[in-house]
Amino acid sequence: MDRADQVRVNPEKLREAIMRPNARLLKLDGLNPVFDNQGDLAWGAAYEASPDNDLLLLGVDGDTPCFAELNGGGNSGPASDPRLWQALGALSPDQAAVYATARSLVDWHARHKFCAQCGKPTSSRKGGWARQCDKDDGGCGAEHFPRTDPVAIMLSECEGKVLLGRQPMFPHKRFSALAGFIEPGESIEGGVKRELWEEAGIKVRDVQYVASQPWPFPSSLMMACTSITDDPKLTLDEEEIEEAHWFSLDEVKASMNGDPDAPFIAPPPFAIAYNLLVHWLDGQDS
């Protein structure tokens, strides 16, 4: 799907896209996805949208404009609902990206109805890719754009073992890579070093970027990295990390294979932490 930024910023092209008879509307239940009988994302027609809601231009697929309705978000249940995760995991990467975009943007609009600069109401612009504080309504005229929060998710290796931890909210026995937001004034590599120091009390070196993935809960960009530690002594930040251990190659393999005797339950395959562990295992075997 082409994100069609030249349509977003052109009110005439945007109107033409909305009016096109083949224009589609992503079905959403609040922020949650709706699936068709094949387990794919369900679509309706753009004209089915409520006239009270603005439309978000997700993009143009061939000659089909694709929209989502800025429905206010509403009750969506917890992002940690395992059924939601399972259904998302079954989507193709392209469909997962379409849903991630829609969920992040619908939620952003719902939580940004007012201008952070002057407190006056804002309204959707550019096909849902901006909000504008209206000078005619006494506002300051500021334009606001959706936010995407960069998050580092990282492994550290020491003496052939890898560090995994669990947050208090994780399902039983689940361990995963540690993660944290990159702060203003930091590089990705600096954020990885700080997070592993704050959360696990370890000093790491040789931070290497591996891969990235959007994560729409609510709007993160996950950036997966590896690193090396010389001293394995852990000092946990118990507010953030309930438990953390160094796991051996065989322990990680058993967990990734779903062995019932494995020491932990691995993150699900569509989470970038899973791919980070696959990357680490590949590096150990070579």
Next chain:
Amino acid sequence: MDRADQVRVNPEKLREAIMRPNARLLKLDGLNPVFDNQGDLAWGAAYEASPDNDLLLLGVDGDTPCFAELNGGGNSGPASDPRLWQALGALSPDQAAVYATARSLVDWHARHKFCAQCGKPTSSRKGGWARQCDKDDGGCGAEHFPRTDPVAIMLSECEGKVLLGRQPMFPHKRFSALAGFIEPGESIEGGVKRELWEEAGIKVRDVQYVASQPWPFPSSLMMACTSITDDPKLTLDEEEIEEAHWFSLDEVKASMNGDPDAPFIAPPPFAIAYNLLVHWLDGQDS
């Protein structure tokens, strides 16, 4: 400098840090840095801060708490002022990170005095690392965090040449790597492909992450990537890119060396685009 997140979130430790006689205050002129006689960042004492302004905890350096004043930002001149860039380029990476953090946060507070969710006033919390909408003042109680916008900055290579372009606002003859914000629902690699398609009309493959750098104008995380193109035909988005060309190894070398006959003026050494070009040249020589 330790960012000391455990001090930010503990009001007692934070008060103790502010009251410590050795606590320092980063000198700022609005958003701009102030330099001492050695060209380093200038510092005063924390008690010199205006009692009307909240303080931002930058971190703790040894046993010295370091703050900046949330001074409202004010007139700062254009971020593209070459004198500012030159002075920043002379700072050590650690000092540049301290200034980047301060500039991004002071500016964020100045532009986020109100709750985006309900429009009521917010106030600084957690040593300047959050703003809270106050329920006692009729607000919704939402907590807001500083934003960091991930930006891809990228080269593409075709037949041994590299693509560089210029934005209308660039200084005379300056060419640099193309760049753009990563959108919600995108990976870094997906953003690189979309931006090069939108801005230059080229299809790229084999996107590789190289390095990252914070860029406080106002609050970006620059993520530098390379990519490969098979078809060099360019179609420019003239709103964004005034001119773009494929440059040979010798042309890039001459420009990086400051040769007066070089076809363009290279980005300055502290910009990540410069390091991206160094990385590309290194790869060509090997």
